[in-house]
Amino acid sequence: MSDPDPRGLSINLATLRGQCDLLQAVEQCLAQGITAIAPWRDQIAKVGLPAAARAVRENGLRVTGLCRGGMFPAADAAGRRAAIEDNLLALEEAAELGADCLVLVVGGLPEGSRDIAGARAMVADGIATLLEPARKAGMPLAIEPLHPMYAADRACINTLDQALDLCEALDRDGLDLGVAVDAYHVWWDPNLEGALRRAGKRILAHHICDWLVPTRDLLLDRGMMGDGVIDLAGLRRSVEAAGFHGPQEVEIFSAENWWKRPPEEVVATCLERWRLHCQA
Amino acid sequence: MSDPDPRGLSINLATLRGQCDLLQAVEQCLAQGITAIAPWRDQIAKVGLPAAARAVRENGLRVTGLCRGGMFPAADAAGRRAAIEDNLLALEEAAELGADCLVLVVGGLPEGSRDIAGARAMVADGIATLLEPARKAGMPLAIEPLHPMYAADRACINTLDQALDLCEALDRDGLDLGVAVDAYHVWWDPNLEGALRRAGKRILAHHICDWLVPTRDLLLDRGMMGDGVIDLAGLRRSVEAAGFHGPQEVEIFSAENWWKRPPEEVVATCLERWRLHCQA
Numbered sequence: 001m002s003d004p005d006p007r008g009l010s011i012n013l014a015t016l017r018g019q020c021d022l023l024q025a026v027e028q029c030l031a032q033g034i035t036a037i038a039p040w041r042d043q044i045a046k047v048g049l050p051a052a053a054r055a056v057r058e059n060g061l062r063v064t065g066l067c068r069g070g071m072f073p074a075a076d077a078a079g080r081r082a083a084i085e086d087n088l089l090a091l092e093e094a095a096e097l098g099a100d101c102l103v104l105v106v107g108g109l110p111e112g113s114r115d116i117a118g119a120r121a122m123v124a125d126g127i128a129t130l131l132e133p134a135r136k137a138g139m140p141l142a143i144e145p146l147h148p149m150y151a152a153d154r155a156c157i158n159t160l161d162q163a164l165d166l167c168e169a170l171d172r173d174g175l176d177l178g179v180a181v182d183a184y185h186v187w188w189d190p191n192l193e194g195a196l197r198r199a200g201k202r203i204l205a206h207h208i209c210d211w212l213v214p215t216r217d218l219l220l221d222r223g224m225m226g227d228g229v230i231d232l233a234g235l236r237r238s239v240e241a242a243g244f245h246g247p248q249e250v251e252i253f254s255a256e257n258w259w260k261r262p263p264e265e266v267v268a269t270c271l272e273r274w275r276l277h278c279q280a
Numbered sequence: 281m282s283d284p285d286p287r288g289l290s291i292n293l294a295t296l297r298g299q300c301d302l303l304q305a306v307e308q309c310l311a312q313g314i315t316a317i318a319p320w321r322d323q324i325a326k327v328g329l330p331a332a333a334r335a336v337r338e339n340g341l342r343v344t345g346l347c348r349g350g351m352f353p354a355a356d357a358a359g360r361r362a363a364i365e366d367n368l369l370a371l372e373e374a375a376e377l378g379a380d381c382l383v384l385v386v387g388g389l390p391e392g393s394r395d396i397a398g399a400r401a402m403v404a405d406g407i408a409t410l411l412e413p414a415r416k417a418g419m420p421l422a423i424e425p426l427h428p429m430y431a432a433d434r435a436c437i438n439t440l441d442q443a444l445d446l447c448e449a450l451d452r453d454g455l456d457l458g459v460a461v462d463a464y465h466v467w468w469d470p471n472l473e474g475a476l477r478r479a480g481k482r483i484l485a486h487h488i489c490d491w492l493v494p495t496r497d498l499l500l501d502r503g504m505m506g507d508g509v510i511d512l513a514g515l516r517r518s519v520e521a522a523g524f525h526g527p528q529e530v531e532i533f534s535a536e537n538w539w540k541r542p543p544e545e546v547v548a549t550c551l552e553r554w555r556l557h558c559q560a
Binding site (some may be wrong): 109113114115116120147148149153156158159161162187188189190196210211213214216218228229231234240 | 367386396431438442468491508509514
């Protein structure tokens with residue numbers, strides 16, 4: 001069997017956050033045949049949106065997602081309006097880059113709150129408000145359910161089913177609102193298989209990395225594919241069976257390991273491990 | 281309103297793991313009017329089962345649970361048999377102490393495995409094997425669903441609904457197999473309310489502590505009630521509405537904070553915070 005085509009892999013630029021700016025990261029990817037990326041907004045801001053968009057266009061890159069919109073809950077109405085305003089800017093950036101979707105990390109509890117049901121209602125309101133502008137921009141919104149360990153401070157949408165409930169409530173036809181399936185966040189879910197089947201065409205992105213044992217930090221100790229316990233090949237089979245065949249996007253937050261290594265080594269390792277561990 | 285009776289509070293002795301052996305912990309509890317405890321097996325082993333049982337009987341203590349049985353998955357059949365043998369010993373200890381239940385932390389992936397469905401099947405097999413001896417001993421088994429961040433290394437049962445699926449599959453009448461509802465593990469669950477209603481009489485224990493923001497360690501940075509984001513009063517209302525009215529058991533793993541404080545301060549704080557934050 002020939003090696004899987006590197007165009008099937010996307011590099012989420014958080015993976016190179018420790019080493020590269022956006023333009024340098026693009027060079028690192030292209031040097032190894034990788035033609036898809038997913039940048040973060042702060043990385044775009046650092047080089048400027050025009051330069052980022054030019055790098056995408058001139059190199060024919062696929063942008064598998066813009067990270068990130070979301071963060072809807074806030075303690076007061078002004079805070080929630082400010083979040084919507086910021087999401088509208090994110091939509092513009094995503095459109096300018098021609099991204100496949102705007103990824104939504106929906107936000108957790110407002111400061112001082114213990115009302116997670118209330119936070120979830122704010123998320124639903126925020127997405128409902130954003131949906132029409134997203135339709136006008138032709139930019140699908142991808143809710144990324146985050147691992148329950150982030151429920152308080154990053155995202156109170158914590159399972160695929162919960163995200164799909166929102167999708168079905170807000171966007172009956174399923175063309176404008178979907179989900180980003182990140183292995184790290186969903187691998188433990190006892191209903192993962194059922195939820196993926198249910199998701200079907202709503203799967204807009206598929207992120208990969210690995211769950212390390214032990215995990216030394218809740219946010220910044222994610223593993224390279226193959227170094228942990230997630231059955232990534234099995235997950236890919238299920239995601240493909242559900243109907244998603246886009247590039248798999250590797251996204252690794254790793255303050256003490258991968259962010260400290262040379263970028264060419266990180267990209268080469270992503271490609272090698274993806275070929276070894278992530279083929280259906 | 282008068283202060284809530286301290287007999288409504290149980291101290292899981294993991295909360296005093298840094299400071300006390302079992303007998304010293306019992307003294308600390310009694311000195312503040314607390315008459316319910318939940319010991320760990322290593323704490324019992326350290327003072328000897330006869331001494332532990334004598335302390336329980338002579339002081340009329342309620343044992344709200346023995347921690348812990350479980351840990352069923354293993355890489356080979358010999359390992360799984362050894363786990364069952366150890367669980368049979370745990371049942372004997374629980375019976376000797378007159379515990380309300382034997383708490384099951386079911387175990388995660390066997391070494392080197394990425395097959396979480398397989399691990400879950402081993403858990404089901406293990407509980408099925410243990411159920412008849414538990415019935416003979418008159419000792420209910422309480423499956424404790426653990427937070428999904430422990431799915432790999434501690435427990436692959438990660439939601440109340442998943443635990444209840446097992447209960448209903450293995451013990452149709454619901455007298456011998458139930459669940460331990462720990463606020464820390466379940467607070468994020470989007471179906472928490474529904475799952476508690478479904479659990480009903482299967483709720484055998486209710487553990488409390490708090491989720492800190494930020495959480496600095498996956499295992500040993502649990503918070504004192506009131507220091508985090510869990511709506512503990514709301515959870516108690518739901519647990520009581522489901523039919524459980526036993527003592528609430530405070531269980532705090534806190535290597536860098538509470539385990540370093542004087543035990544009388546920790547017990548007093550548990551009581552004070554329970555009165556403030558955990559009343560329905």
